[in-house]
Each structure stands twice: as structure tokens, then as C-alpha cells.
Amino acid sequence: xxxxxTKYEMPEQSPQERIKNFKEVPLGYSxxxxxxxxxxxxxxxxxxxMKGCPVEIDIPGFINSIARGDxxxxxxxxxxxxxxxxxxxxxxxxxxxxEGQCTLKKLGEPVGIGRLERFIADYERQKxxxxxxxxRTIGKKVAVVGSGPAGLTCAGDLARMGYAVTxxxxxxxxxxxxxxxxxxxxxxxxxxxxxVDYIKSLGVEVSYDIVVGKTITVDExxxxxxxxxxxxxxxxxxxxxxxxxxxxxxxSANEFLTRVNMMKAYKFPEYxxxxxxxRVVATFGAGNVAMDCxxxxxxxxxxxxxxLYRRTEAEMPARAEEIEHAKQEGVIFKLLTNPIxxxxxxxxxxxxxxxxxxxxxxxxxxxxxxxxxxxxxxxxLAIDTALVAIGQSPNPLIPQTMKDLKIGKHGNIVTDDDGxxxxxxxxxxxxxxxxxxxxxxxxxxxxxxxxxxxxxxxxK
Amino acid sequence: MYPIVEKKILSExxxxxxxxxxxxxxxxxxxxxxxxxxxxxxxxxxxxxxxxDPTQGTVTIIFLEVGKTxxxxxxxxVGDTLENFAGPLGMPSxxxxxxxxxxxxxxxxxxxxxxxxxxxxxxxxxxxxILGAKSADLLLLEKEIHAFSDEFYIATxxxxxxxxxxxxxxxxxxxxKHKVDMVMAIGPIIMMKVVxxxxxxxNIKTLVSLNPIMVDGTGMCGGCRVSxxxxxxxxxxxxxxxxxxxxxxxNLTLRNRRFIHAEGDACKLAGV
Numbered sequence: 001x002x003x004x005x006t007k008y009e010m011p012e013q014s015p016q017e018r019i020k021n022f023k024e025v026p027l028g029y030s031x032x033x034x035x036x037x038x039x040x041x042x043x044x045x046x047x048x049x050m051k052g053c054p055v056e057i058d059i060p061g062f063i064n065s066i067a068r069g070d071x072x073x074x075x076x077x078x079x080x081x082x083x084x085x086x087x088x089x090x091x092x093x094x095x096x097x098x099e100g101q102c103t104l105k106k107l108g109e110p111v112g113i114g115r116l117e118r119f120i121a122d123y124e125r126q127k128x129x130x131x132x133x134x135x136r137t138i139g140k141k142v143a144v145v146g147s148g149p150a151g152l153t154c155a156g157d158l159a160r161m162g163y164a165v166t167x168x169x170x171x172x173x174x175x176x177x178x179x180x181x182x183x184x185x186x187x188x189x190x191x192x193x194x195x196v197d198y199i200k201s202l203g204v205e206v207s208y209d210i211v212v213g214k215t216i217t218v219d220e221x222x223x224x225x226x227x228x229x230x231x232x233x234x235x236x237x238x239x240x241x242x243x244x245x246x247x248x249x250x251x252s253a254n255e256f257l258t259r260v261n262m263m264k265a266y267k268f269p270e271y272x273x274x275x276x277x278x279r280v281v282a283t284f285g286a287g288n289v290a291m292d293c294x295x296x297x298x299x300x301x302x303x304x305x306x307x308l309y310r311r312t313e314a315e316m317p318a319r320a321e322e323i324e325h326a327k328q329e330g331v332i333f334k335l336l337t338n339p340i341x342x343x344x345x346x347x348x349x350x351x352x353x354x355x356x357x358x359x360x361x362x363x364x365x366x367x368x369x370x371x372x373x374x375x376x377x378x379x380x381l382a383i384d385t386a387l388v389a390i391g392q393s394p395n396p397l398i399p400q401t402m403k404d405l406k407i408g409k410h411g412n413i414v415t416d417d418d419g420x421x422x423x424x425x426x427x428x429x430x431x432x433x434x435x436x437x438x439x440x441x442x443x444x445x446x447x448x449x450x451x452x453x454x455x456x457x458x459x460k
Numbered sequence: 461m462y463p464i465v466e467k468k469i470l471s472e473x474x475x476x477x478x479x480x481x482x483x484x485x486x487x488x489x490x491x492x493x494x495x496x497x498x499x500x501x502x503x504x505x506x507x508x509x510x511x512x513d514p515t516q517g518t519v520t521i522i523f524l525e526v527g528k529t530x531x532x533x534x535x536x537x538v539g540d541t542l543e544n545f546a547g548p549l550g551m552p553s554x555x556x557x558x559x560x561x562x563x564x565x566x567x568x569x570x571x572x573x574x575x576x577x578x579x580x581x582x583x584x585x586x587x588x589x590i591l592g593a594k595s596a597d598l599l600l601l602e603k604e605i606h607a608f609s610d611e612f613y614i615a616t617x618x619x620x621x622x623x624x625x626x627x628x629x630x631x632x633x634x635x636x637k638h639k640v641d642m643v644m645a646i647g648p649i650i651m652m653k654v655v656x657x658x659x660x661x662x663n664i665k666t667l668v669s670l671n672p673i674m675v676d677g678t679g680m681c682g683g684c685r686v687s688x689x690x691x692x693x694x695x696x697x698x699x700x701x702x703x704x705x706x707x708x709x710x711n712l713t714l715r716n717r718r719f720i721h722a723e724g725d726a727c728k729l730a731g732v
Contacts, residue, residue, distance in 0.1 A: 065487070080527060143694070150617060170546065170678050171546075171676060171678075172497060172504075172543065172544045172546075180676075181678075196573070208544065209544050209546035210546075211546055211547070211549065211677075211678055214487070214547065214549055215483050215484065215487060215546070215547065216487075221592060235678065235679060235680035236679055236680070237678075237680070237681070237682045239682075239692060245692070246685060246687055246692065246708075246711050246715065247714075248714055248715060248717070248718050251683070252681060253679045254680055254682065255675060255681035255682055255683040258675050258680070258681050259675060263503065263504070263675065264501075268726070269720065269722075269725060269726045269729050269730075270501065270504050271501045271503075272501060272503035272505075272528055272726060273503045274719045274722030274723070274726070276718070276721075276722060287503075311676060326622075329497065347714070348710070348711070348714035363568060393677060395678070395680065396697065397677060397678060397679060415661075422505065430675040452553075
């Protein structure tokens, strides 16, 4: 029997339709298609896909269950390792992780592992999640700071080991970047809430409005909790540092996305938080966050949404799928373009961006070819809004308030592979330790830290 | 949920609320602020802290009703609750013995000045306070601030109380008489700018407290960025107090008008 060379397509909202709404773009597999896709899996003995999974899911195991039509068993296999499959099944860069290692890639396309994970998570949620077995309690407390992907994963794993876990969240909603950063059309907020509810059903408590470092310090937490995990993320926006960046009309990607996603500015005035974008929006940067900004702008009614990037498409850090979705929706890519200043009118309102055309030179430290300006190539583009999406740095609130904690040169908390910091009992993981990376890497870090915390507390 | 335990109407559109928020009350220092959200659909707004009582677990906020959220906040009563109340945020005031300090408060900016006056007095400074408002009925915390001041002055635009004119006129007279070591000014942007321009001539250290538009209040969004000596700073984590001589007041004024149209629409729709 020959194996089908390509993945089964996942139905999507059409581009014309979806740029008018904030509903999710891909619609998920049906049961029948999921079973067919699962049957493509060769069930390799050496399980290469698992080497690409930061959260150690038994991938051939759950796919085998799907192929047999036993979706509940599949959910059980995934949940044994990953408490947040509806999230990772949507935003994980599978092509670089599990699917990148799939044997079928040699013949054509890998098994749609991400799509199958998402199918199972959605199946389980729609059916009503099985209440988890209450773990045996150990009677030891752990504090987790931040309820993003690293914190939630660490909290969930520790709760399943029997620890009493409290998560301290600065904002009013759980999820961190899953809530404020990633748009509704890529990761519906109801799904994030449902995954958080599952973590809570394991016995994890979540406290909101607690800005650790301000409302309470880590040192104070240490008095009540013998171990603390810090997962406060990369919340500090980077700037272009060019003239005019403080004009009315220039936003950081974080401010723009937080207003739209977490504060629901797209439903203003039903919700109180406004956002204002005008007719022409330019997003600077070409990562996933930049694609999110450009696509969100279209949904808010922008007539033109540009991506300005100083290199070429080959160097774009965004996932291929995100770039493809942005193109389908009509985002205009202006490549080899480097902004040099923002220009405002007499009232200080953004009117134009001036930029230089670039060409690619020799490779730089990142291995990507370095963009160099073409002399006297200045041009201007009339814009109403500029969204700066060129990355984030670790949030400084906790590092600022802890003298003895070893901090790296980028403001990150220094840890070993398992999240141990320079202070015994304090662990960290996710973007606060690595600098801005992906949701799945943060989840993997939370998982390893949970094991290290367990080991530490058992010895104590 | 954070219950409102006391309410006072200080003038037609200035209200005082005492909110039960024990964790914030325990930690708050002069110069810090909180971020609140009234309900699920509400906006997050920063408000400076006028007073706190760690034993009662309460925090006092005083606000001018300017937009949809503050107007709605003004309609709440004792027994109502706020959905979120996070803090204390920002860096506290640098309270130490400077010598002679002049504390200048304008309008609703008098409220956050009060804990600073108190702390500066307790730190052993000779405290001169100048409070300014459009008219006498809009003056806040007169008695309270007077009680912690070695000298106390009032300026009103219409002359209904104290000096007729601006706080800066009174400040000029004080500078002419005293050797002033530090000036702390909190009030409308224009007042802080005028005060800073005056003290710059005499090279007197001047601190101002800025109140730009914020969202998260934890350094994440950069919406509150201000230009200080040409460098971008975030008022929520680097401030809210900055060297008054280095603030780009024009940019702050401009950035605070960013959503003025939406604010008007929201008020109209909400009928407030």
C-alpha cells in the first residue's frame, strides 16, 4: 500500500471572508479526515518526531489511537505530557519541531501532527473534558510567577505531582502572551480560558492583580513557598530608535495587540478600550508578531496593511504558514526597506515614514545575510499608523528587585537547562530566561523546571 | 473584587474613594500609583494614590472625572466593587532630607502630593507647600497638607482664595526669599512645565509626576513612554516621577490626546 504524499488539507475561512472578522482562520479536521491523516503515520520504531517535541509527547502513540478511532485514548496519551494541547496544536511551529523530523518528509509532506493534536484537543473540549484524577497531595507549596505558557505548564505538571501550586498573575486575565499577544483569529481566547480551567481543575490556584516585584517580592514569596518558578516572559518592547517614534500613531506591537486582544478594542465601544489605526498601517518587522499586527490591522478596517522589512522573504523569522496567510489576506510586503524616521504633521500626528532601500551583503552573526543601505535611496510612504514589531526583551520588573539573582547581558535570568537560577529554590523558564522565543519552547522549559523543582523539594 | 468602603464628593467632578485592597495598602509608598478596571468590559486606567491605611487594608484614590471610565467610577458608591485594582506600581518618590523643599500641587494633582508632603516632612525637611486651583471650591486636602507644612500658600486663578494667579508666582516669591533645595510639582502638564522652566533658571532640582495613558502598567506595552532628556522612558516602571527639567512636555501633551475622539464617543454612548 502506498502512502499518500501530502497532508490532508485543513479547511479554512476564505481570505475575503476572514479579513472581515476575528474568528479563527483554520477550521480543524473532521473525524474522518483526522483518521485518514493518522493512517499516514508509519509508526517508526525509533520515533524521530518525538526528538523534535519539547514537551515529550508520545506522538506515534496518540496518532495510532486516532487511526483506530479511539480519540479518548489519544487525548489521554497527549495529556500525559502536555496539559495545553489546544494551544500548542495551534501555535506550535511544528514544521521545525515534530514534523521537521518526520520520516515521511523524505517522500513528501510530513504527517500533520500539529493538526492532529489540535483535532484531539478540540474533540475533547467539545465533548467536555474528563475531570482529571485528583493527584495525591504532597503538602508542599510552590509559587509560579506569570500565567503564560511556561508558568501554566510548570504549574500543571507540579500539581499532577501533588504539589499545592499558586500562580501569581499581574494582569486581570490568565495566559500571558496567549491572551494579550496572539490574536483571537489564531488562538481564540475562549480556548485559552478553557485550557487554564483545566490547569485549575488539577488544583492550581490563580491569583490576579499581583505584580510580583511590586505587590509582593520574590523574597516574600520564599517565606511561604519553598520553591518559586519565574515565568514572566519577554514583555519589554524593542524600539527602532529612530526620530519620530513617540509621535501619535506609533505603537509597539505589544500595545497594539494588548489593546485589541486582551482589552478587546475591536469591540469598542462595547468594551471601553479604544484603538485607532486610520487607513494605512505599516508594520515593522517580519516575525509572527509582525504578521499578527498586519493581519489584525486588516480586520480593524485598514485599507492598506504593509510589512516593511529590511531583509528578504528568505530571512523572515515568521512561520511560513503565517506569511502565507498574511499574503492571502492582502498584506503588502515591502522588503529590503529600512525605516530611518517618522514624520508627523504640525500637531504631532504621524503622517509618513521615510526609509532607505537595502541590499543583502555578507552573512552576520545570525547566519543571515546582513542588509546594507543603498546610498541616496530615500523614499517616503504616507501612513496613518506604525506598528513596531521588532522583538521583545525580558521583563525587568523581577530582575530589578532581586540583587542576588544572576542576570545575563540581555536582561534575562540566567538558568541551567532545567531552569535552576543562581539562587537555590528559585527557578525560571520561558522568555524571561531565553529572550523572546516560542510558546512551545516556553512550555518545554516549564516542564523541565517542574521536574527540577520536584527533585529540589524532595531533597529538602 | 475590591469593595469601595468610603466615598466623598470633593467638588462637582472630583471624587474620593477608599478601596479595600490589603496587599496594595501594605506595600504602597508615596509617589506610587495603581491601575484599576471597573468591570469585565472596562479599560485599565492608572490613578495616583492619595493615601493608604495598612491596618485597615485600604487605599484612597482621588480623581477628576474626565473620560468614560472616571465618570463611571464617580457613579459608584459604598458597597460597589471594582473588578481589578493592581499595585502599587511605579518607583516610589525619593524621600530623604534635602533641606528646604517646596511642594507644588495643582488641581487634582494635589491628591498624590499629600503622601509625599507627609513623607518629606517626616524625613526632616523644611516643607513649603503651594496649592493651586481654578477657584477656592476646587482646592483639595487643604487642611491635611497644611498640617504637614512649615509654610503654606494657596493660589487661585480667580483670586477666591490666597494669591490671585498661578502657583509659579508664589514659587518665584519663595525662591526670592529662601534657598530652595528641591521642588516637587504635581498637577496639570502646563503647571509642571511652567514650574520646571522657573526652577531651571535657578538650577533647583525639580521632580514632576507624569500621568500618561497606560494599559498594563508593568512595562510591557510602552504606551506610557515619555521622552526624558531625549531618551525614551516608560512612566509605569521608570517613573512616574522624572527630572522636571528633562521632560518633553509637548510630546506628553500630544500623546495624552491620542484617543480623545474615541473617549468622546464612549462618553456619549454611555450617557456620562
